[in-house]
Amino acid sequence: MNKIKLGIIGLGAIGNRMLKPIKEQYADQLEVVAVCDANETLAKEIAEEFSIPHYFKSHQELLKNAELDIVYIAVPPKYHEQVALDTIEAGVHILCEKPLANSIEEANSMLQAVENTSLIHMMNFPLNYQAQMYKMMSLIQSGYIGSIRRIDLNLHFPEWPRFWQKNSWVGKREQGGYILEVGAHWIQFIQKNFGQINFIQGEVSYPEDETLCENGVNAKLVLDNGINVYLDGISQVPGPERVELVVHGTEGSLFLENWGNLKGGKVGQPYESISTEGIHVGTLFDHLIESLRGNTANLYDFTVGYNVQVVLEAFKNPELPNGIYLVNLYK
Numbered sequence: 001m002n003k004i005k006l007g008i009i010g011l012g013a014i015g016n017r018m019l020k021p022i023k024e025q026y027a028d029q030l031e032v033v034a035v036c037d038a039n040e041t042l043a044k045e046i047a048e049e050f051s052i053p054h055y056f057k058s059h060q061e062l063l064k065n066a067e068l069d070i071v072y073i074a075v076p077p078k079y080h081e082q083v084a085l086d087t088i089e090a091g092v093h094i095l096c097e098k099p100l101a102n103s104i105e106e107a108n109s110m111l112q113a114v115e116n117t118s119l120i121h122m123m124n125f126p127l128n129y130q131a132q133m134y135k136m137m138s139l140i141q142s143g144y145i146g147s148i149r150r151i152d153l154n155l156h157f158p159e160w161p162r163f164w165q166k167n168s169w170v171g172k173r174e175q176g177g178y179i180l181e182v183g184a185h186w187i188q189f190i191q192k193n194f195g196q197i198n199f200i201q202g203e204v205s206y207p208e209d210e211t212l213c214e215n216g217v218n219a220k221l222v223l224d225n226g227i228n229v230y231l232d233g234i235s236q237v238p239g240p241e242r243v244e245l246v247v248h249g250t251e252g253s254l255f256l257e258n259w260g261n262l263k264g265g266k267v268g269q270p271y272e273s274i275s276t277e278g279i280h281v282g283t284l285f286d287h288l289i290e291s292l293r294g295n296t297a298n299l300y301d302f303t304v305g306y307n308v309q310v311v312l313e314a315f316k317n318p319e320l321p322n323g324i325y326l327v328n329l330y331k
């Protein structure tokens, strides 16, 4: 079977991190034929380190000169739109980093551009490929926690940007912050598993320096089934990073600690770790490869990304303290 030809656009924290597993675990299916970064020296170094035949300093050059089936877009959010539009024009499939874009207009233009094509337009929402998430949802469906009372989403960062992502934009208001960067994952997870977010109300706090991203957020997100999600976010605090989702029910609670350690407990009892042994859901790349081979797979596409963007944009809206209805904004 022919190998799928992949190009990577953006070789920073995440583009770089993805390269190793792609080269090691999927070498029999995927071939990274070209990489590209605005920092040409970096592109050259990475091409040499991973024995990648071609490197470029712009995505236009990459699309023009490399023979590709798919590109992975891993540039900062405000560049997603242009890179995606040019990739769609070139007739190449896309795996795009989240958030989909840096505004609802950009997200819409990307979605419209891809809608009438047969191209794959997958988003990198990795929570969907974790066994813990499947286990949590199956426990909820089997009645382990009874009826859902509320969901708590905690995003606590001792330092933002985190040590591994100290770049020029993720700490800035223009396109950074943890609501966009980390919240996007959980908003998608909540929308997929618990219900559409119909209404949102809350407060975002910012440091005095107007160029810097938020340092706190408190919000209530009301789902279409009446369940409330309480978001509690803060940065520049002591203690460990806490990224956790807790689903409280009438009979117990389930707790995704530190992104994905699943714990559960019955009312009044301590939490205990819950094993996910025996659950095989396939990785994001397993599903992407299946889809590129024309088989059924579990993909989260630009429409999913657009609907996450609707919620992300609400956090930037000055009407947030009064509350914003989102129902009519979804695709």
Ligand SMILES: NC(=O)c1ccc[n+]([C@@H]2O[C@H](COP(=O)([O-])OP(=O)(O)OC[C@H]3O[C@@H](n4cnc5c(N)ncnc54)[C@H](O)[C@@H]3O)[C@@H](O)[C@H]2O)c1
Residues within 6 Å of the ligand: 009, 010, 011, 012, 013, 014, 015, 036, 037, 038, 039, 042, 057, 058, 059, 073, 074, 075, 076, 077, 079, 097, 098, 099, 124, 125, 126, 165, 167, 168, 181
């Ligand atoms: N899915 C995840 O878990 C996850 C984690 C981190 C970042 N991300 C997302 O991945 C994307 C990249 O984040 P990052 O932390 O790697 O950023 P980064 O700043 O570390 O890396 C971005 C790279 O893109 C290059 N670049 C910038 N503009 C370019 C352009 N127009 N053309 C070519 N190269 C360009 C930069 O030189 C840099 O090397 C963002 O959308 C971010 O939100 C996702």
